[in-house]
Amino acid sequence: MKADLHCHTTISDGSLGISDIIKQADRDDVRYLAITDHDSLASLSRSAVLGKRYNVTVIPAAEFSAFDSARGRKVHILCYMPEKPDRLEGLCLRTSEGRMKLGKSIAMRVLEKYPITLESILRYSAGSKAIYKCHIMHALMDYGYTTNLYGDVYDEIFDAKNGLCASQVRQEADFYPDVRFVTTLIKASGGISVMAHPKVYDSMDLLEELATEGAIDGAEVWHSSADETFRDQVTELAEQYGLITTGGSDFHGFYNHYAIQIGSNPTPEGELEKILNHKIKAL
Secondary structure: OOOOHHHHHHHHOOOOHHHHHHHHHHHHHOEEEEEHHHHHHHHOOHHHHHHHHHEEEEEEEEEEEEEEEEOOOOEEEEEEEEOOOHHHHHHHHHHHHHHHHHHHHHHHHHHHHHOOOOOHHHHOOOOOOOOOEEEEEEEEHHHHOOOOOOOHHHHHHHOOOOOHHHHHHHHHHOOOOOOHHHHHHHHHHHOOEOOOOOOOOOOOHHHHHHHHHHOOOOOOEEOOOHHHHHHHHHHHHHHHHOOOOEEOOOEEEHOOOOOOOOOOOOOHHHHHHHHHHOOOOOO
16 A cells, blocks of 8 residues: 655645645555645545545645744644644644745745736745745746746745845744644644654754653654665664654655655555554543
8 A cells, every 4th residue: 555644735835736636646556645735734625535536545634834942943743633623723824824924025025126926926825825935936937037946046035044035034933833832732633743854854853852752653754855874763763662654755746846756755554554543532
């Protein structure tokens, strides 16, 4: 059973809609799929219906943005199978509102230098809960300011130290909730918490802390950011603390930094079974 437990749609910062994602999963013989849009559970109802149509079991999921206050770093936490998703709606709303406000601020700053219209950006963010960097870059590509989604123009705008929008980019963490608040809320929803791509935000120390505290249920091992050595380190830690280990493509379609397909870095069947059979008593 091929399982991809990490992908994104136009509801957040992916370039394909729910229907296209599920159709492609079927073509790639992915039978278990988790749509993990950022800070949103909006895909749950429709993806479940479409999944049945294409013989793809869609696992209810989301990817939550959080902050590791002790180290001053961002961290992403995947949530799977919340039994009471309504308990997560407030968290989704607060983070999405903060991101939308920040996205508009960044967009207006970009428009001061690049004379395009706000509507050209909103065209790409129309289905999303916020304006993401990829939506701004896509609009700039349309008007010929760059031919690359990521590259010199992206760095010129979004570099956190010297970019055009550096001050705004640094504000992103201001509306992110503390990571322990997020994992506690996921547990209260009856869901499973898994740290996404610990390599991306250098989160191994945090992962061990959360595992020691019993504050997290798993870690994403199979992800394109991690080489074999790092995967072995995460796997060893997971075995030590009895954590579930997952994998996924982290598919964003056109908006990925690299070429990757749905079904890449799949979750092993044994670990998938742990998720499907795992029950957490909501607080």
